[in-house]
């Protein structure tokens with residue numbers, strides 16, 4: 001571990017245009033800086049070597065505001081994990097996101113770190129990403145050729161890799177309006193509370209006339225990206241949800257994942273745990289959908 | 292790289308400081324301002340020993356570039372005692388035996404202060420949860436949690 005960081009240039013753009021301009025000039029040599037919780041330790045460990053740091057925290061058009069819109073909920077790119085966790089709107093209508101962030105232990109990390117920063121790191125162990133996948137989130141991205149909206153589901157390409165280009169920034173997370181009779185749940189298995197997930201799982205269920213109208217299940221730490229397990233979702237659709245159907249879906253989920261063995265768990269253990277966590281998350285989501 | 296002047300209010304005193312972009316807030320506090328109460332341990336966001344309050348909120352000085360703290364208000368452990376009198380949290384840490392080697396203590400105290408500012412009457416579980424980003428190699432945490440609860444009781448009685 002080094003104490004000090006290697007020198008780099010620093011730029012504090014005041015507008016998104018200035019930021020995109022600077023990122024376009026320097027390309028992969030520049031890095032966007034938000035809370036710094038991920039990036040600064042990487043610099044210290046010499047795992048990242050940017051020549052220019054573009055701090056986006058002073059951009060006037062960016063903020064951390066969490067508010068309801070005609071389409072649903074909008075979370076500004078600078079929103080800290082903690083502000084999202086504590087938001088009454090998130091607790092009321094998007095409880096699975098609250099639950100996911102609540103599972104992250106360190107208050108300092110959540111106070112300083114942004115949700116968008118967490119997503120951009122693109123670790124398959126993110127707790128935030130599975131919750132956003134089951135909530136059908138979209139990310140608003142701005143780049144040199146303008147603005148686009150990318151579904152969370154299409155955002156990840158691999159470990160540390162996303163569709164985001166070096167000269168693009170995320171400006172907002174957008175969540176659709178919550179549907180009636182919907183319940184969600186997030187669960188994770190860890191070695192100690194402060195460690196990252198061995199496996200995590202998020203689920204939402206929408207019920208109508210006693211049957212499942214829509215099911216979304218996402219799991220983390222069991223493939224190169226956080227992913228939706230669509231075969232498992234398919235098992236639930238249009239079914240009356242009893243324990244047997246839920247167990248079948250959970251088994252399907254375990255079949256769909258491609259975990260690795262590492263210091264936290266073996267691949268076999270992760271598969272088996274996927275089954276258990278998905279089952280429990282579905283049971284909890286069902287209870288909440290009925291309530 | 293080019294130095295720039297930043298303004299930091301540290302423990303109530305405004306400092307004009309010249310820094311290079313790669314310098315962290317932790318280095319400024321320890322090496323330019325001689326405030327060595329703020330520790331550097333893991334340098335990776337894991338241990339909380341470098342915690343300071345930035346505009347009242349607990350943040351990690353090891354993960355903060357000094358330039359991004361420009362214009363902000365910073366409280367370090369050196370600013371917790373007032374007029375020579377220890378803060379109730381500091382007194383409680385001493386009285387409850389919540390300190391052994393002391394390396395984690397500044398971070399523990401500042402995080403605890405942020406907790407009591409937000410939630411003056413926390414439960415034991417709430418204290419444990421709020422302090423989970425602060426690691427201690429020595430105490431086993433029980434006495435630290437005892438101390439925070441004792442300080443809360445004392446402060447709610449009207450001690451300051």
Ligand SMILES: Cc1cc2nc3c(=O)[nH]c(=O)nc-3n(C[C@H](O)[C@H](O)[C@H](O)COP(=O)(O)OP(=O)(O)OC[C@H]3O[C@@H](n4cnc5c(N)ncnc54)[C@H](O)[C@@H]3O)c2cc1C
Nearest residue numbers: 032034035036037038039113114117120126127169170336
């Ligand atoms: C001790 C510790 C424990 C943790 N525990 C957990 C945990 O249990 N679960 C979990 O899910 N996470 C955990 N994390 C991860 C943490 O949530 C992230 O590191 C943090 O949220 C990153 O956000 P940041 O704002 O600090 O990002 P930064 O470090 O500033 O940036 C991270 C990356 O995102 C990019 N970026 C940031 N904002 C934008 C933007 N608007 N547009 C484009 N690119 C952008 C940066 O270029 C950089 O590549 C933990 C981290 C630490 C250090």
Ligand code: FES
Nearest residue numbers: 332334339341353
């Ligand atoms: S030194 Fe900053 S978190 Fe460990």
Ligand code: FES
Nearest residue numbers: 391395427428429
């Ligand atoms: S008292 Fe030694 S690390 Fe906590």
